[in-house]
Amino acid sequence: MTRHVRTAIFPVAGLGTRFLPATKATPKELLPVLDTPLIQYAVDEARNAGIERMVFVSHPSKGAIERHVMEDARLTRELRERGKADVADALTNAAFCPRDDDVRFVMQTEPKGLGHAVLCARDEVLPGPVAVILPDDLILGPVGCLAEMIDAYETGKVGHLVATMEVPEDRVHRYGVLSGVEPDGVILKATGMVEKPKPEDAPSRHAVVGRYILDPAIFDALETQEPGAGDEIQLTDAIARGADSLGLGGFQFSGVRFDCGSKAGMLHATLELAMDDPDCAEVLKSRGLVSSRTDAVAA
Ligand code: G1P
Secondary structure, eight states, X not given: OOOOOOXXXXXXXXXXXXXXXXXXXXXXXXXXXXXXXXXXXXXXXXXXXXOOEEEEEEOXXXXXXXXXXXXXXXXXXXXXXXXXXXXXXXXXXXXXXXXXXXXXXXXXXXXOOHHHHHHHTGGGOOSSOEEEEOTTEEEESSSOHHHHHHHHHTTOSOSEEEEEEEOXXXXXXXXXXXXXXXXXXXXXXXXXXXXXOOGGGOSOSEEEEEXXXXXXXXXXXXXXXXXXXXXXXXXXXHHHHTHHHHOEEEEEOSSEEEETTSHHHHHHHHHHHHTTSHHHHHHHHHTTOOOOOOSOOOO
């Protein structure tokens, strides 16, 4: 069985209720951190990791995501005619071109959970393990999280690898949490994981954040997965069922993760990136917000 990761799945069908009214007409994945929408960071991370096929699991009401990620020949032509070739080039480089890039869109019309969203992509994935990227979890650092995760996955230690970070006890109820954790190099071997446990029931503080590399057996597991937390088909539960037979590991990534599914996380990410922009850094300074880089974010 090949360990080469060729496909990335982007579950983007969610309604984004936590950001209403901003997300009434704009998909939450298009909310910007400074000037770049969340989905663009996720796509760039997958491209930099050498992913060949991108599968977006979207919703019919969120056509703007497709319009954002695909090239817009009319817009770039108009920009060039107006002498803005540099802007046109930047847009073209960031977007997918239907001729050269392998991009698929499938629809998840019912909100049945993250596990169900991944299952919706089944017929579109290339052979071998698949990556799943949740654009809400923005991970910034000198090396892309997915690229370093793929390197770790290729060492062949586990069948399912999930990105993980330690969170305070009072936050474990927001995450999938690893159980039976034993360090093994960069990987934390685990015997299972549970979705959104109460702090008193949490098996560890090793929370899962939105990057996964999954053995293709995940699709069979998802086909038969019963609804779990929140009455949804949980990816966590299907991963946990394969922990014994396939091996499960947590990957401690080197970057900093921002929870851009929350207002506080969005603000944190925006402030972080604002420090690199001279005009914005000036504003931060004028408000007495001195530059101090983020070490770890568990918001
Ligand atoms: C999802 C997963 C959860 C994971 C989290 C990371 O939850 O179900 O296991 O820890 O993403 O962001 P959500 O935040 O969609 O409720």
